[in-house]
Amino acid sequence: MLKLKQRKYLLTPLFLFFIILLFPLINIIKITTKFKPENLIHKDNLNYSYEIYSSDNKLINKLSRKYDVLNDSEIIPTLIKNAFISGEDKRFMYHNGIDLMGLLRAFKNNLESGYIREGGSTITQQVSRIIFLNNDLNIKRKIKELIISLILDFKYSKSYILKLYLNNIYLGSGAYGVNEASQIYFGKFINELSLSEIALIVGLAPAPSIYSPFNNINLALKNRDKILYGMYSDGYITKNDLNYALNEKIKLNNPQENSIYLGDSVLINFILNETNKLINYKGIEGKYNYIKIKSSINTAWQNKAQNLARSIQPEDLEIALVTIDSNSGLIRTMISGKEPISNTFNRATYAIRPLSSTFKIIPYMAAFKDGKNLKDKYYDVPTCWDDYCPKNFSNIYKGKISLIEAFKSSSNIVPIKISKELGLEKIITLANEFGIGYQHKIEEFLPLAIGSYGDSLLNISNVYSTINNSGWLIKPSILEKLESRNGEIIWENNFEAKRVIKKINIKKLNKILEKSVSEGSGIAASIRNEKIFGKTGTSDGNRDLWFIGSLKGITTGVWLGFDDYKKTNLSSANAALFWKMYIKSINQSE
Incomplete structure (x- = not known):
């Protein structure tokens, strides 16, 4: 009888343990x-499956x-x-x-x-x-x-x-x-x-x-x-x-051949964001569970640019670069930093930095639009507007000079005088036509005329790309085509263009831009036997170094600087020299 009771007491915990396990098991089942x-x-409405290809049909990522x-x-x-x-x-x-x-x-x-x-x-x-x-x-x-x-x-x-x-x-x-x-x-x-x-x-x-x-x-x-x-x-x-x-x-x-693309999450995310914007705009969300994205990226150019970017010194100096096919608005190269694997910020599109002298093309464009000519004279002398007394670089003033000479020497006084004469509202309206100021409202203040306003490298580069495209404005795009799994074309880039600059003024703009490179501040970008149209830019304390130049149907913008806005010991000539190295490298790769 005692043994039976002992067995009963032993079985009870085992039975309870079995019951405890059984109920969750039944629930799971x-x-x-x-x-x-x-x-x-x-x-079908789960996450899209994307295959991203370059313009030359090389797989970038999935x-x-x-x-x-x-x-x-x-x-x-x-x-x-x-x-x-x-x-x-x-x-x-x-x-x-x-x-x-x-x-x-x-x-x-x-x-x-x-x-x-x-x-x-x-x-x-x-x-x-x-x-x-x-x-x-x-x-x-x-x-x-x-x-x-x-x-x-x-x-x-x-x-x-x-x-x-x-x-x-x-x-x-x-x-x-x-x-x-x-x-x-x-x-x-x-x-x-x-x-x-x-x-x-x-x-x-x-x-x-x-x-x-x-x-x-x-x-x-x-x-x-x-x-x-x-x-x-x-x-x-x-x-x-x-x-x-x-x-x-x-x-x-070779895993290194595609490492720039596979590791460049910033580039991939930009392509995907642009794709998703397009999908939402067309109202086709959920219609396709697979999309083949043909981007406009040129793999050879992207590789050349990224390899050059890695060599920049000092080590913490950063870079952004974009190349736009001026005839189509397609972005062929986009470098957002020196090292894409560790980079998480797109300096080419989201970094808002003072445009400095690259913005001066807008007041000169406004002047030509108003009927002024290359030989029209302005006084390049120390001038104050109330408490605002801007200075030229190195405090050098040329006196009475033509517009073409003022642009070549990158005078600060002349574009401010143009803006004051025409009215800042005209300058702002013209800048807005190109997308400058679209992200951030431009305020009416005189330093605007010499680039104290901040915007992205992509936006200011497209101003120069429009000039290179004979005055036809095309919104930059990194997408060429979207296709479904069965080859159906979902969307194709038709390069919609709008004329914003007359031919007569394009000739004037090209004259001052060519002079700026061949004889002026952009001379470091000059290449023998090539006509280059460009402009340098340097913000206060050499914190931002720019060069934007056009050659043979493409426009490339380069920015150098520190992310923490500290001063550099460099000049815009360094940006111009990098531009030149990049252009020569991609010409050799063709």
């Missing part, structure tokens, strides 16, 4: 069995791919399917989503080796984690994974589950799915891969960062060999196939 995978797999299926199973080569089945889930075609034999085998092998050398997750379980769950290490997630795997196996064909897996598995270096891995590691499409290359990609699946050929080629090859031997053992390849693949020399895609 109840919730999970209501799960409908099609709500996620076929949901984003938001998790729920996207890039390839139909029919165009995924059979060899890739077999390789993953052999390497990841040998009994994939036979189990019901959960492989009890595989779990037992993994347990036995791990026990014998004394450490965890293989897992027991099936491909279906991995799909459950990748698409519907996460990698949390807890019992609740594991139970959900098992139930979802059973549901997937019941509702969908093995072919479809395998397709989901092959298009969503993370394979390292930013690659989601075999198609991306193929392009990132080998610069090929999946149907171009050799058996050896396929095996190397499959070998990445267990631990992409550890087995990455970019990090450890020897370890990657060792794992590749393991996959190849497994495929031979499973009957997927012949002995000759095995030997040929083992002896094949792996040629990797």
